Amino acid sequence: MLDLGPHASFILAAYGVTAIAVAVLVVTTLADDRTQRRKLADLERRGIRRRSATPPKAAKTVTPKTTPSMTAPPGGETIETDPAEATAKKPASKRKPAAKTATKTAAKRKTAAKAKAPRTRKPRS
Amino acid sequence: MISLANPTRFLGLVDKVLPWLSALVVILLGTGLYLSFFVAPPDYQQGETVRIMFIHVPAAWLAMFGYTVIAIAALGTLIWRHPLADVAAKTAAPIGATFTFVALVTGSLWGKPMWGTYWVWDARLTSMLVLFLLYLGLIALWQSIDELGRAGRAAAILALVGAINIPIIKFSVDWWNTLHQPASVFRTGGPTIDPALLTPLFVMAAGFTALFVLLHLMAMRAEILRRRVRALQQTQVERAALAEA
Structure with a gap:
């Protein structure tokens, strides 16, 4: 000892x-x-994960139809929720019909093309 | 170095480093304890109580080192507003406070048989007590403000104001007439301690430093994960609110 x-x-x-x-x-x-x-x-x-995190295999095959919601956490990294699950959980009554969305997109495209087109002046008589 | 400021890359590095660092801590502290108890001879003045110095001195060094880390990280929080700087400062505080507590208690336990008292209000002891209180104040500040950004900035300002205490601790034994002995290891004329006692002291100091780094990295990893969990929980609440609307 x-x-x-x-x-x-x-x-x-x-x-x-x-x-x-x-x-x-x-x-x-x-x-x-x-x-x-x-x-x-x-x-x-539960499907809530950061954008940089590897998604589960099942979610990989689903094409997201909505823009994933993003928030900037205090940690400085961008995170996102699982888009597939976000779409699935939304009630059917709240979802926009696909046709309506398509029409809107076409209208938007038309407006954008109009804005891009060069302006021509009418010749003075 | 800049790439390590990314929390995800930092976590990857921590996962790789931790096993090696843990092994280093065990080896260094095991060797240090063996040298302290079975190899180091008793001091001609202090006798066997010199063995307390092998934990008291490294703990005191790391108490100051911890606060220096916090002060440097505070600059990172205030100038670059980098979240990892705030994480580093926040997680260093409890570790630094523990080492300050160890330095104060082991110093008292050495002081009673050597000085005849557990405590005197001399400059070195008092400035170390102020350091301990500063650590507690910083921890309380981080705990009391919910918003991480505000808490980080407030703590960074307090940390930088309190950093003036570090040179006071270091030079207190030179500036004032104290019961605490002057520097005997890091001094211009070289150490005044015999190599037989200096070797276990350095091995224990290396072990304590490795332990500090290990605990700091682990705590930083936990804090980064806590912030991620908090952000994800906020997202969950937002999603629930959207679903209800």
Whole structure:
């Protein structure tokens, strides 16, 4: 056994306090890391994921019909929700009919072409 | 370095580095503890209590190192407004506070048998206590403001104001007549400590530093994930509101 002399209790107390403080720090950091990973995985399982995150295989085959909603989180990264799920959850009554959208797009195109066309002046008589 | 400022790339690097860093911490601290208890001889004045120095001195160094990290990160928050700088500062605070607490407690436990008292209000001890209070203030500030951007900027200003305490701690033993001994390792004439005691001290300091970096990287990873979770939860709430409308 190591002989620490008459001040052994002070030495052991110092090392003991340090060990406890470091252990608490390590355990809380690890627990926090695991909690956040679990929460993130849970959200991603429900189809809410960041834009840069790899989408699940099923979602890859679906062509998005709506613009994905994007928000800029405080972390500075752009995120988006799963477009397939967003469309699926929207009630049928709230969705725009495909034909109406197509007409609108054609009208928009016509307006844009008109704006781009060079203006010609009428010759003065 | 600039590419590492991207949180996703940073997380990838952390995942690669952590296993190696964990092994380094175990090796360094294991070797340091062995040298401290079984190789280092007792000091001719302090006797066996010199073994407290092998944890007290590295803890005090890292207490100041942690605050320096926060101050540098605060500049990153205020000048470039980079979220990773705020993450680095926020996560360094609890680690730095713990090492300051360890330095204060182990110093007191060394002071009682050597000085005859646990505490004196001398410049070095008081400035270290102020550092501990600064850490607690920073943690409280981050916890009390919900909006991350505002909390980060407010904490960055406090951190930079408090950074004046770091040179005060370092030079307090030279500027004032203190009970605490002057610098004996990093001084112009070289260390005044015998190599038999200096080696375990440096090994323990390297182990503590590696532990600090390890914990900081782990805490930064958790904080980045927390912010992602928060952003996704906000998205979820927005989607629910849209669905109801």
